[in-house]
Amino acid sequence: MMQVRLRLAAISFAILLLLPSLDQVVGLSAWFRSTENRRLRRMPLLHFPYVRQFVIRFDQYYKENFGGRNALFYVYSRWKYKILGQSPLPEKVVVGKNGWFYLGNSYNQVVDQHRGLVPLSDSSAALITDHLIGRQQELARQGIKLYVLIAPDSQTIYPEYLPDHLQQSKELSRLDVLKRAMAKTNLPFIDIRDTLLAAKRTHRVYYQTDTHWNEYGTLVGCAALLNRIRQDRPTIPPVYVMNYTIQQRSGMSGDLTHMLTLQDNVNEKVAYAIRPSSKLASRQIAVIPREKAVFPARRFAGSGFDRLLFIGDSFSNSMMRYLPAYFRESYFIRDGKLDAEAVRSERPTILVLEIVERNINQLATF
Incomplete structure (x- = not known):
């Protein structure tokens, strides 16, 4: 009887060892998809005599690609979140209070930024300011007005739902330091933190469950931007809430819960469907692939007078639903650098650079 048990244990152990390889070949757990938002390593090539380097790279590759990994992470993620109430990937996603999720430190040290552990020095702020002023002057010679819009991190607008040990520092934030430097210039630097904090009361x-502002936050951000542009371009009509139909609804799960494979278990409790009135209608007239760029550029036609070139990050996606109606033509680019060719070909009168708060250091290379 003891021998039978030992054989069964040996066979079971051997099956467990073989399962990852078998799964990799047959695809037993193929329906478990990776949603961790990570770039998988490719199978390394063996080049003699560099065998040691191959072994190291293969080890890294196998840890990320072994058979059944996605299924194991699926189980682990639910156990970690539902039983322990913790994030399965704390460096990528922070689990907050009352169903709130936040980006973790693996994204430009956003948590440490919020806690004041990665301050922006006055000299760094001066370098960013000087660079932006140079861009402003360069564009002004072409008859283009530059505006810089900062989209706040969710930690900034909803700090009350962060874990207690991750609360914000009382020192000036990186954005505060940069704003203080920009205040000495005439470059329109649009900080909408106070506007969003006021709007969140209602x-x-x-x-x-996502890193971005929702539809209502997007509309508030667009209104703040347009109201600032109107100070220089009075022909742009004012933004009135009455021109939009706003309906509250339940929402889908966001990108943060997808990273944890919790998208089937956690959904948005509050979301909005917003429709502009017919007089604010715009239409997309072209989708233009960009060489060496993941996202295509998009062109819109509206009813305004100015031509808008908008260079932004993922926060700009939802802004395309509201801004184009206020301009004759709009051209949206997902990028973090000034596209000189787009400036020449589009000949905008207004150029808006939008960047999320955690990435303001990238303004030094815009």
């Missing part, structure tokens, strides 16, 4: 302005 409406949810960011997603709980």
Whole structure:
């Protein structure tokens, strides 16, 4: 009887050892998809005599690609979140209070930024300011007005739902330091933190399970931007809430819960469907692939007078639903650098650079 048990244990152990390889070949757990938002390593090539380097790279590759990994992470993620109430990937996603999720430190040290552990020095702020002023002058010679819009991190607008040990520092934030430097210039630097903090008293302005502002927060951000541009371009009509139909609804799960494979278990409690009135209608007239760029550029036609070139990050996606109506033509680019060719070909009168708060250091290379 003892021998039978030993054989069964040996066979079971051997099956467990073989399962990852078998799964990799047959695809037993193929329906478990990776949603961790990570770039998988490719199978390394063996080049003699560099065998040691191959072994190291293969080890890294196998740890990320072994058979059944996605299924194991699926189980682990639910156990970690549902039983222990913790994030399965704390460096990528922070689990907050009352169903809130936040980006973790693996994204430009956003948590440490919020806690004041990665301050922006006055000299760094001066370098960013000087660079932006140079861009402003360069564009002004072409008859283009530059505006810089900062989209706040969700930690900034909803700090109350962060874990207690991750609360914000009382020192000046990186954005505060940069804003202080920019205040000495005539470059329109649009900080909408106070506007969003005021708006959240009556409406949810960011997603709980996503890194971005929601539809209402997007509309508030667009209104703040347009109102600032109107100071220089009075022909742009004012933004009135009455021109939009706003309906509250339940929402889908966001990108942060997808990273944890919890998208089937956690959904948005508050979301909005917003429709502009017919007089604010715009239409997309072209989608233009960009060489060496993941996202294509998009062109819109509206009813305004100015031509808008908008260079932004993922926060700009939802802004395409509201801004184009206020301009004769709009051209949106997902990028972090000034596209000189687009400036020449589009001949905009207004150029808006939008960047999320955690990435303001990238303004030094715009």
